[in-house]
Amino acid sequence: MQYLDELFSLKGRTAVITGGAGILGGEIARALGSAGARIIICDLKNAQESAAELRKEQIDADGFFIDVLKKNVIEETAAAISDKYGKLDILVNAAGGNLKEATTSPDMPFFDLPLAAMEKVIALNLFGGAILPSQVFGKEMVKNPEGGSIINISSMNAFRPLTRIPGYSAAKAAVSNFTQWLAVHLAQEYNKKIRVNAIAPGFFLTTQNKYLLTDEKGGLTKRGESIINHTPMGRFGEQSNLAGICVYLASDASGFVTGTVIPVDGGFSAFSGV
DSSP, rough: OOHHHHHOOOOOOOEEETTTTHHHHHHHHHHHHTTOOOOEEEEESHHHHHHHHHHHTOOOEEEEEOTOOOOHHHHHHHHHHHHHHHOOOOEEEEEOOOOGGOOOBBBBBBGOOOHHHHHHHHIIIIIIIIHHHHHHHHHTTTTTTTOOOEEEOOOGGGTTTOOHHHHHHHHHHHHHHHHHHHHHHHHHHOOOOOOEEEEEEBBBBOOOTTTHHHHHHHOOOOOHHHHHTTTTOOOOOOOOGGHHHHHHHHHHTTOOOOOOOEEEEETTTGGGOO
């Protein structure tokens, strides 16, 4: 057991989680903190409040404001974190989401989707959700002689494009591609001990997708039913299901793993429908 404890331990490491006040980001923060990491929640709102909740669970946590779509704000936040805590070991890019305005429906055909809504979804998930924080925090991480781990959040949409959400699907496919590119680039050009991977969650009920998967009475929509029917494990994911994979990717247990996109989907990506 001592061997496993050491292999998966994050003691002495500092983890920044963008979007850390959200449902999935918050669960990832809790998992990394429970494994011993100092947790830095970064979000547009409720960062300090979320950190306070983690401290109630005896997790070393702090919160900082960030706007992942403004590089100068990310730089200011990164500088403040560096001044207070020093080296950075783990970056989890958990900011992201979809917009109803960028989703096709009987009242909103693809041909009429507003450019502004599509641009916002792509910007949030690709630039804010992966590229810009990796530029800023990655620049700090390359200074760490022990290296570090960057974890991006891709999606099942990157493997199997889903109906109705073209902007989100395109953005997450780009996140997967960028994850592989960045893994190679950082290892070859800067620090061979930096690893970059992504997880691709299947279907988890969140604020962003609840309107697509459940009706006003809490039952499943036709889309929700179709998802469950195509998920061999027969259920939506629970936030706690992300804990193990994130601790694995952040720890020495995955010391030779980089450039991967790992599904956490109950078998959805493996099922042909037959």
